[in-house]
Amino acid sequence: MAKLSKLAISGKGGVGKTTLAALLAHIYAEQGRKVIAIDADPAGGLAEALGLPPEVTAQVTPIAEMGDLIYERTGARPGTAGGFFTLNPRVDDIPERFSALHRGIRFLRLGTVRGGGAGCICPESALLKALVTHLLLYRDEMLILDMEAGVEHLGRATAQAVDAFLVVVEPGQRSMSTAERVRQLAAEIGITRVYAVGNKVRDASDRLFIQAHSPVPVLGHLSANPELTEADLHGQGVFDAAPRAVAEARAIAEALERLAEV
Ligand SMILES: Nc1ncnc2c1ncn2[C@@H]1O[C@H](COP(=O)(O)OP(=O)(O)O)[C@@H](O)[C@H]1O
Ligand SMILES: [Mg+2]
Numbered sequence: 001m002a003k004l005s006k007l008a009i010s011g012k013g014g015v016g017k018t019t020l021a022a023l024l025a026h027i028y029a030e031q032g033r034k035v036i037a038i039d040a041d042p043a044g045g046l047a048e049a050l051g052l053p054p055e056v057t058a059q060v061t062p063i064a065e066m067g068d069l070i071y072e073r074t075g076a077r078p079g080t081a082g083g084f085f086t087l088n089p090r091v092d093d094i095p096e097r098f099s100a101l102h103r104g105i106r107f108l109r110l111g112t113v114r115g116g117g118a119g120c121i122c123p124e125s126a127l128l129k130a131l132v133t134h135l136l137l138y139r140d141e142m143l144i145l146d147m148e149a150g151v152e153h154l155g156r157a158t159a160q161a162v163d164a165f166l167v168v169v170e171p172g173q174r175s176m177s178t179a180e181r182v183r184q185l186a187a188e189i190g191i192t193r194v195y196a197v198g199n200k201v202r203d204a205s206d207r208l209f210i211q212a213h214s215p216v217p218v219l220g221h222l223s224a225n226p227e228l229t230e231a232d233l234h235g236q237g238v239f240d241a242a243p244r245a246v247a248e249a250r251a252i253a254e255a256l257e258r259l260a261e262v
Helices: 017-030 046-050 067-074 123-138 173-188 204-213 226-233 243-261
Strands: 006-011 035-039 100-102 105-109 142-146 164-169 194-201 218-223
Touching: 006 017, 006 173, 017 035, 017 046, 017 105, 017 142, 017 164, 017 194, 017 218, 017 243, 035 046, 035 123, 046 105, 046 226, 067 123, 123 142, 164 173, 173 194, 194 204, 204 218, 218 243, 226 243
Parallel strands: 006 142, 006 164, 035 105, 035 142, 164 194, 194 218
Antiparallel strands: 100 105
């Protein structure tokens, strides 16, 4: 595999997906790579974790909420399932036009598809899927996709473009069940490079638990870290506020590079 460039991050709600996505985005940007960080989780929060100034975040409207754009590109309005609309809308200008660029990271929000979820047969989900396909197949940046616990917006056509699918887990059975479900969903569309990242690890026994219970190979860990709790309390970006987490995330990025070499 050539240089690793497309990462998707999934896992149970609250497990630390957004935290990991934001740390990795800054680490790659610091290495001088062009980075696009995509908030694909309806729960949101990536802008805050990246430390984007509120006035920058305010400029970035979630694509799923752009009714006029969706109509212009697909021929149908959001919320109109069952009608006619194009399944291959033009999307190549969307990343530049509807994102914000801050500290070397381009930030884009997909937003929530109402009624039927991201898999629904509706114009907004057709546009999002086309957009994610475009980002994965035709752009050369380091892409970091902060997702919910599933494979929404990805499909068979794009599966091979995902260099690594990271599932964040924590010491606990529930996040492992979610990881197993995510692994199965990923396998169904042909994504096999699925790895776990342990988070909120307190000690060696937590590490052992994760190692023993993870359904996929474990790439690394982030410790339970009061700096991260504080960062969220104060609405600060994790990269500046949590140096220890940054160091641990660098080790995860290095483990990813080693995967890319084999
Ligand atoms: N290693 C950690 N130590 C302490 N708190 C953490 C850690 N990782 C994440 N958190 C906190 O847990 C909460 C959920 O993290 P987040 O990254 O938003 O999860 P997700 O995106 O999976 O829902 C946030 O308040 C975050 O600050
Ligand atoms: Mg999140």
